Amino acid sequence: MKSLIPVHRETLPGRRMVSPFLALQQEIDSLFEGFTRGFSPSPFQSLVPSMDVSETAKEIEVTTELPGLEEKDVQLSVADQTLSIRGEKKSEREEKDKDYHMVERSYGSFSRTVELPPGVNADAIKATMSKGVLKITIPKPAPAQSKKIDVKAA
Structure with a gap:
């Protein structure tokens, strides 16, 4: 157990004097860390679906976990x-x-956004959903072509 009584220089030579407010803040922080240890995150955090974004030479793939949802529940x-x-x-x-003793399942609305590269054709984007996993395939736009222009004498 730590003491809440501030330590003075006279009692322990060679140690800095610690502010009593700093010591109190550390004790309170330690108390809350011990109290919340073992609890799951806030139920509101679980409404944000996990997402993986990967890229190949030809496409961008977005995979999102949406357990318990069907195609009709997603826009x-x-x-x-x-x-x-x-x-x-x-x-x-x-x-x-x-009579419920504990409820950990979350309900409510969610929204996630992904920035796309310029020139993506929205009509070519495909999405499939299977077993609560949404897979979105986005074809990459063709790279910009540079064209050499000949300069002629006037």
Whole structure:
């Protein structure tokens, strides 16, 4: 156990004097760290789906985990070089005989966005969903071609 009594220079030679407010703040921080250890993150954080973005020479692939959702629950849109993924996980409860002791499942709306490179053809984007995993394939635009222009005498 740590003491909350501030230490003075006279009692321990060679040690710096610690501010009593700093010591109190450290004790309170340590108390809260011990109290929250072992708890899961906030339920609001679990509404943000996990996402992987990978790239090959020809396409960009976005894979998003959406457990418990179906195709009808997810909306994709492309505007201003930004891909938006939106959805809602709805709670459907008609349980009259159950008393809950702990609820960890989250319900609500979510939204994620991914910036796309300039020149992406929105009509060529394909999306599939299987077993709660959304896979979006975005063809890369063709690289800009440089053209040499001959200069002629006037």
